[in-house]
Each structure stands twice: as structure tokens, then as C-alpha cells.
Amino acid sequence: MILEHANQPHHHGNLPTADKQIELRNPTCGDVLELAVKLDDSGKIADVAFSGTGCTISQASASMMTDEVIGKTPAQVAEMVEAFSEMITAKTDKDYEKLLGDAVVLEGVAQFPARIKCATLAWKAIYQALQEGGHEHE
Known part of the structure; x- marks a missing residue:
């Protein structure tokens, strides 16, 4: 599933109608992620897109996210981001699948500390775009 998402990522591309945009970089391995978010009138995420370059783990994680x-x-996204971070950094027996869906397959990244930042990049980007405002699209 990770390779499937990395090779054919979902929601990859541009989102010209975005309300929020952010770019994050992982200096450890060179991943670059540009994320755009469109909110509906009720404040829920109506659409999201990402672009940039990165390793298989970062691209797959962005697609799943x-x-x-x-x-x-x-x-709800903040709760998901917290759960994702906990899932790949803490040793717990929680069942994350209900909250994170397919992204639960990235749980094994915890065994590879050098890849944790790769897996969390997209999740940090969505959190920052929504909580801190990201960059307003003009």
C-alpha cells in the first residue's frame, strides 16, 4: 500500500482555489512538501492537494493524509495529527485505524527513526496550515 500511494499519489498537484497554502521542508533528507487546502462554508476541508519532492515514505504519507x-x-484534523505522531513515535497498543484509516500502515516507521520526519512532514503541514493559518492564497 505504501508503494501504491507513493507511485500514484492521491490529491497530488495544484489547488488554485486554495484558502491556505504552506511549504515545509525536511532538511534531514531534502523532502519538500507544498500543501494547499480549500475549506467549505462550514470550515471543513473541502479539498486538499500536495506537490513537491520527497522519498517514498513522505510521498505515501502525504497521499494517505x-x-x-x-x-x-x-x-478533527488536529486530533488525527496528534494520533499519527503518537503512533509512530510512542510504543502504545492503541488502535489507530479508526482515526487514521489507511495511514495506519505507516506505524512500522517507528522502527526507523531516520524516517519519522519523512512520515510526519505532511501531517505537520496540514496542522500548521489549519491551526496557524498557513499562507493566505491570493
């Missing part, structure tokens, strides 16, 4: 956040409120 975009699938899971559409239709969610910023508060």
Missing part, C-alpha cells in the same frame, strides 16, 4: 482529512474540521 490527503485521503483522510477531506470532510474533516480543523479540530
